[in-house]
Amino acid sequence: MPFRPDPKSIAGTDLPVHERTQVLIIGAGPAGLAAALQAASLGRSVILVDENPLSAETMGENVPLHFGGGMTNAVRNRNAMLEAVVESEPAFSEAFDAGIDIRLGTTCWGVYAPGPDVGWLPGPVAGLMDGDRSWMVGAEQIIVAAGRRDMGLSFAGWEKNGVVGITAAVRLAKRYGALQARRAVVLGSSTEALQSALELRDAGVEIAAVIDHVFEPLGSPVLWAQLAAGGTRGLFGYVPREAVGAQESVEAVIASPWRASDSDGAELTIACDTVLLGVGAVPVIELLDSVGCQTVFDGGRGGVVPVLDGAQRTTKVGIFAVGDCAGIWAAKTLDPEIARAEGRRAASQTEQVQAETSGGPTPDFGEYRLRWVQAAVIDSEGAAHVCQCEEVTAHEILEVRPPRYLGWEDLPPASEADPVRRNRRDLHSLLGDSPPHPDQVKRLTRAGMGVCQGRRCREQVAALLALAANVPLESIPAATHRAPVRPMRLNLAALASSESAAMAEHWDTWFGMPSQYVPYWDVPETYTAGERDQDAEVASE
């Protein structure tokens, strides 16, 4: 008898893709554009998508970067922003001339590929959306060039408008021409932070000070000298205590010496309208991780990065990573040609001939970030929300506190009469012999479970767990990413549904096995596949 797949299962179903291309490239920065031009020059069909310009609403929700309300009203004018984004990058016109299909304002919300636990997909596919459509694209090769984002750092007032990720600020200034900041204080002194600060200064922002817990700048001394020459003050050995200002706005930042510093302990107040989060430039691996590409923590490459071969291949067939999302280090930050070369290598699928030199010693970002979290989050003993979406403090994370909607925080101590109101547990009760897992802590505290899906807190949570468990940062497993990597309306996602009439006919709540729901008093004594009821109409329970 020929094999007839279970009609309630997905086996044998083709995923209808709405369009196909040979190469899909996600992200139109230097690496993505270089990949697109290279692929096109090899005669391959290319779709290049980039989510910029973002809608004002999306920016307002700090997606995908920590915009922190730092944009001007200009971002409401979509057409003007589209123009600004196109004009901000000369390579766009080259790409248009090469006939590349460029889709701006188009977001990739998910990448999927077949694997040991997914049999029904024929090959790599990606889900795309723009303002009012969502659809699936099939591709032979998907090159992810999703760039970087800023690590969050919680201190008093960090939820205010005006506390902005430095990458977000550069994006607003250089691609949108819509940055509000006039006078800013930068947190962090890596090469990435210093270079961004210089770019912002070029865009007209006064960089009042750089604050860092280390005693001298972490990154390029040359860049720091350029900033200092322009009057930027260096507050090394300091940490931000609070961003202050009326209501939602920032008027100043208060910095105090960190415990390890030998300064006299005086707090300083620096007037500014913007605090720039530059403590960590983080590779955006959300699509790569969610499709199942293997990742690894590499303190010299900006944190959790995809495992790649010399042609930028991930461990998933057909999926590649280039540019900042493939790893961030100083030389690459200083010279965009490195990212472009990655893009070209991926597009032509050629191995790198010669290993890249890192361009000088690379600091260990793991250690650096641990100290930031120690200094700004733990030592301050403050009650700032590390997870802003779900309003979870560092304290609550380390005590593995159930969320507040369960009404635990105001309750009197446990009594015999009310035993359930206890919480006798903290992180150590989860540990055993192994490092704590951020996903486990998330499940219990909700830190990272909100609308931003940990974009602003995952590095902090990892550092908190490492510090509390007294283990190196790299031993903390990375919290998982899942599609959709951007919040996505149900009715928009529904447009990409593959529910055909045939699927609807067999659609069932659960497995649709009649025998599963026979009440126990009617179950026959033995069961065989041949005698099973195949025709009974069933709705799983």
Add this chain to the structure above:
Amino acid sequence: MSLSQSPRGATVAVIGGGATGLSAGWWLAREGVDVVVLDRGIIGWGASGRNGGGCSHHFSPLFVEEQRLWPQMDGLLGYPTEFQAKRIRIAYDEHQLELYGRAVRNAARQGFASTLLDAREVLEMVPLAGEDAVGGYFYDFGGHANPHRTVQAYAWAMQDLGGRVMQHTSVRGFRRAGGRVIGVMTDQGEIECDQVVIAAGPATGRLAAMLDLDVPMVAARAEMIVTEPLPLMPIGGVDGNGLYGRQTLRGNLAYGGGPHEWIEFGEAAGPPSSTPLMANIAGRLARMFPRAAHARIIRSWAGIIENTPDGRPILDKPEATGNVVIATLSSIGFGLSPASGRAICDLVLRGACGFADISSFSLSRFRRLEADWQSLQGWRETVTG
């Protein structure tokens, strides 16, 4: 019952730190038994931490106990489970309405009430529902709980009573003497024990095979989605339109349904993959709750599920092995876990379940099962020869 002397031993070793194994461990610890629960990863990392949280299994011999226990679980465990009683099921066509009626008959026979709702009543009780619902049922039983919190609550409650959890401990085999298991071999060394419970979800069949027990099962992947939080509906346990799920106490809509995929179960490195079926579930959910159609999905995920040929649990202590309890719940194990753990505890300590007739969960019901049953049922093409 003699206590094992080895510090690495326990009277009962439970393999699998999912809802089933942990509940069993907790019930055993309540009886003063020295128990250790072993998991190859983190507890609840399998289906037990990735499911819909539904607790309304009216066709099961454990139903009455499931319903009796859930409202007490927070108090019994001493940690919150977020259990919320009652359930509503909405139909968007007459056919759905008819099929959903079976629960009413099953529950009534066991003393539980339900009410048929007309379209207007659905709208009154379910603020997010659509005008085109044809009706539904209010079940005055069942409900839902938070799987993450519940699994951890079992573990903590068991530890409070002296039970132990060993995470990152993968069982690789058994040591036997005189037909009985006397030790569980793990990658962390041997655990000596007097009795064993295999509650390893989709891995149960493979482990049982090491003891020459044939426990027929195949794994499948199922997917769910969750939205941003919305204002709470009066009853969060609302589903239908081909979906199962709930509004969480935080306000998120967490739903799944539709096609599954039968897979070869291996020890995958990462979490189970999800697929574009997210969009299909979104479409069904937007239809069921038109007033939430603008709510945004913030995450989707997948879980790997254990399934026996008839979809019914196996809770049994086969004679051939004497001191081994097989415990696999066949895709409905979260809601039943308070009761299944108690039944397993009974099987371990007394050889039979004392509070319910679980004869329909015996392994021997498969004694006539065809060798190529997986093929016959269209689950997996079995290669013969």
